[in-house]
Amino acid sequence: AQYKTVLVGKRHMTLTREYSARLTGRQIVEVRPQVSGCITRILTAEGQAVRKGQTLFIIDQVPYRAALEIAVAARKSAEARLATAKMNYENESRLQQGNVVGDVSVQSMRNALSEAEAALAQAKAQETNARNNLSYTEVKSPVNGMASMIPWHVGSLVSSNISEPLVTVADDSEMYAYFSNTTGQTLRLRD
Helix, strand or coil, X not given: CCCCCCCCCCCCCXXXXXXXXXXXXXXXXXXXXCCCEEEEEECCCCXXXXXXXXEEEEECCHHHHHHHXXXXXXXXXXXXXXXXXXXXXXXXXXXHHCCCCCHHXXXXXXXHHHHHHHHHHHHHHHHHHHHHHHHCCEEECCCCEEECCCCCCCCCEECCXXXXXXXXXXXXXXXXXXXXXXXXHHHHHHC
16 A cells, blocks of 8 residues: 655744733832922923933922021031130140149030030031932932833822832833743743
């Protein structure tokens, strides 16, 4: 009996298989405020491309500017107190050399000088904190990407512990596809 035969040859072939996948950008960052206050300006739009460092929102700056002015005044006052304490200590030291005052008086002036130095250091730290808080009223994008939906409006009261971010910025310069595969499917793909 004769049978029909087909000659089988070796050749490269592309097999296709469909997979469900989740696409995501390189990173997705939730942008949240670091200070409390009302949003006074929104400087981006939903779906807009944003650059790293671009200001997206402005939170009411008035109380933070006032706090900075108070801190600057406190620092200047502490500097003046320190200058007075230095002058008093130097004066008391000269009087001690002439045997006009005793060690206790000089030590008291030295302590006042140390206290004034500490007060100045504290005032400088408060000024730095006030400057930082004022800078945090300008909420900036931490990455390049696309702005998501914005659930907030001008006048909304926000703080660092809000449940929903001001906006999400997706860095889509590189895209990744995530999908599930069984071990058997993975082995067949590899072979």
